[in-house]
Amino acid sequence: MHARPSRWLLTFPGSPGCHAEQHCIVVSLTGTGPAGHPLYSDATGTVLAEITTQGHVHLLDTGPQTLPRTPVHAQPLTDTPAIPTPLRTHSTRPGPRPART
Incomplete structure (x- = not known):
C-alpha cells in the first residue's frame, strides 16, 4: 500500500470554445472527506476536493465562491525536491569559425 x-x-480547463490558458491549483491534505477519502484544500479554502487513491476528484461546495470547472487532470506531488537537470555547457553543433587575420 502506498x-x-x-x-x-x-x-482546470480554460474557457470553452477558445484557446484560453489552463489554471493550475495546488491542494494540500486537510483531513477526511464525507465519502471517507482524503480531503484536500487550496491555500484560500476556495477549492475543496476529495481525491480517491485512484486520482478521481470530487469538488465539494465551499459556499458562495465561484468554483472552477471540473479539473481535467490531477497529479500527485512528491515532497522530495526534484533533481535538477544539468545545464549543457558546450554545444555539439559546429559554430562560426573565427575570422583569420
Missing part, C-alpha cells in the same frame, strides 16, 4: 500524497496539482 502512502497517500500530501499535495496534488489540479489542472
Whole structure:
C-alpha cells in the first residue's frame, strides 16, 4: 500500500470554445472527506476536493465562491525536491569559425 500524497496539482480547463490558458491549483491534505477519502484544500479554502487513491476528484461546495470547472487532470506531488537537470555547457553543433587575420 502506498502512502497517500500530501499535495496534488489540479489542472482546470480554460474557457470553452477558445484557446484560453489552463489554471493550475495546488491542494494540500486537510483531513477526511464525507465519502471517507482524503480531503484536500487550496491555500484560500476556495477549492475543496476529495481525491480517491485512484486520482478521481470530487469538488465539494465551499459556499458562495465561484468554483472552477471540473479539473481535467490531477497529479500527485512528491515532497522530495526534484533533481535538477544539468545545464549543457558546450554545444555539439559546429559554430562560426573565427575570422583569420
